[in-house]
Amino acid sequence: MTALLKITALETYIGGSRILRGVEFEMHPGEVVALMGRNGVGKTTTLRSITGVLPVRAGSILFDGKPIEKLPMDVRARAGIGYVPQGRDIFPHMTVEENLQIGLVVHGRKGADAKSALERVYELFPILKDFLKRKGGVLSGGQQQQLAIARALLTNPKLLILDEPTEGIQPSIIDQIGDTLKKLKAPAAPPEAIDQAAKDVEEIKGAVKKLKQTHALAILLVEQYVDFCREVADRFYAMDRGVVVVSGPIASLTDEVVKEHLQV
Numbered sequence: 001m002t003a004l005l006k007i008t009a010l011e012t013y014i015g016g017s018r019i020l021r022g023v024e025f026e027m028h029p030g031e032v033v034a035l036m037g038r039n040g041v042g043k044t045t046t047l048r049s050i051t052g053v054l055p056v057r058a059g060s061i062l063f064d065g066k067p068i069e070k071l072p073m074d075v076r077a078r079a080g081i082g083y084v085p086q087g088r089d090i091f092p093h094m095t096v097e098e099n100l101q102i103g104l105v106v107h108g109r110k111g112a113d114a115k116s117a118l119e120r121v122y123e124l125f126p127i128l129k130d131f132l133k134r135k136g137g138v139l140s141g142g143q144q145q146q147l148a149i150a151r152a153l154l155t156n157p158k159l160l161i162l163d164e165p166t167e168g169i170q171p172s173i174i175d176q177i178g179d180t181l182k183k184l185k186a187p188a189a190p191p192e193a194i195d196q197a198a199k200d201v202e203e204i205k206g207a208v209k210k211l212k213q214t215h216a217l218a219i220l221l222v223e224q225y226v227d228f229c230r231e232v233a234d235r236f237y238a239m240d241r242g243v244v245v246v247s248g249p250i251a252s253l254t255d256e257v258v259k260e261h262l263q264v
C-alpha cells in the first residue's frame with residue numbers, strides 16, 4: 001500500500017539547536033499511529049514540521065506521494081492535513097456554533113456541503129449539538145477538545161494530527177490516585193471535576209475509535225498516556241533526543257519498552 005505520509009531524514013532546528021536529527025516514519029491511509037516519547041524529545045516539533053508551523057532544514061515529507069516540506073501551512077492544510085495543536089486553540093468567547101462556523105468559512109464550505117459536514121461532526125460529538133449556544137470557554141477541557149477536533153474535521157482531512165488530546169484533562173484524575181504527598185499539599189479536586197475528567201477522556205477515546213471506524217482518515221496522535229495509546233492506536237513510534245528509537249504494532253508496546261523509552 002502506498003504511504004499516506006512518509007518522512008525521511010527529517011531535520012528541524014529551533015534557533016541554533018538541532019531538535020530533529022533524522023526522524024523517519026510513515027503512515028498508511030486509515031491508520032491510527034501514536035508518536036510517543038518523554039518530554040522534550042521532539043514530538044511536537046515533528047508535528048509542527050509536518051504541518052508547516054516550523055521550517056524543515058533537511059529531509060523530506062511526502063504526503064499522498066507529493067513532497068510538501070517546502071509548502072506553506074495553508075497549502076498543506078488544503079492538501080488534507082488537519083491539525084489540533086496542544087492547548088486546543090478554540091475561541092473561548094465565541095459560542096460552539098461560531099467556533100464551528102469559523103472552521104467552515106476558513107475552508108470555504110457553504111450551503112448543503114457545510115450542512116452535511118456539520119451533521120457529520122454532530123453525529124461524532126453529540127454534546128456539541130446540545131451546547132451550540134454555549135461559549136467555548138465554559139466547556140470542560142474534554143468538550144473543548146471535541147470542539148477543536150470537530151473544527152479540524154470540517155476541512156475533510158485525510159490525516160488528522162492531534163497533539164496531546166488529553167492534556168490538562170487527565171492530571172486531575174492522576175493526582176487523585178497517585179502522589180500522596182501532592183494530595184496532602186494540594187486540596188483534592190472536587191468529585192464532580194474528577195467525574196467530568198474521566199468522562200471527557202472516555203469521550204475523546206470514543207471519538208478517535210469512532211473516527212477510525214467511520215471515516216477514511218488516518219490519525220497521528222502525540223499522547224503521553226500509554227493506556228490511551230494502547231486502546232486507540234494501531235502502531236507506535238517512540239522518539240528520543242530527536243530520532244525515532246523504537247516502533248511497531250501497538251501490541252509490541254510492552255511494559256519493558258515503556259520503562260526503557262517512555263517512563264521518566
Ligand SMILES: Nc1ncnc2c1ncn2[C@@H]1O[C@H](COP(=O)(O)OP(=O)(O)OP(=O)(O)O)[C@@H](O)[C@H]1O
Nearest residue numbers: 014015017019037038039040041042043044045046
Ligand atoms: N521555542 C523554542 N525555543 C527553544 N527551544 C525549544 C522551543 N520549542 C521547543 N524547544 C526545545 O525543543 C525540544 C523539543 O521540544 P518538543 O516540544 O518538540 O518536545 P516534545 O517531545 O513535544 O515534548 P513535550 O511533551 O514536553 O511537549 C525541547 O528540548 C525543547 O526545549
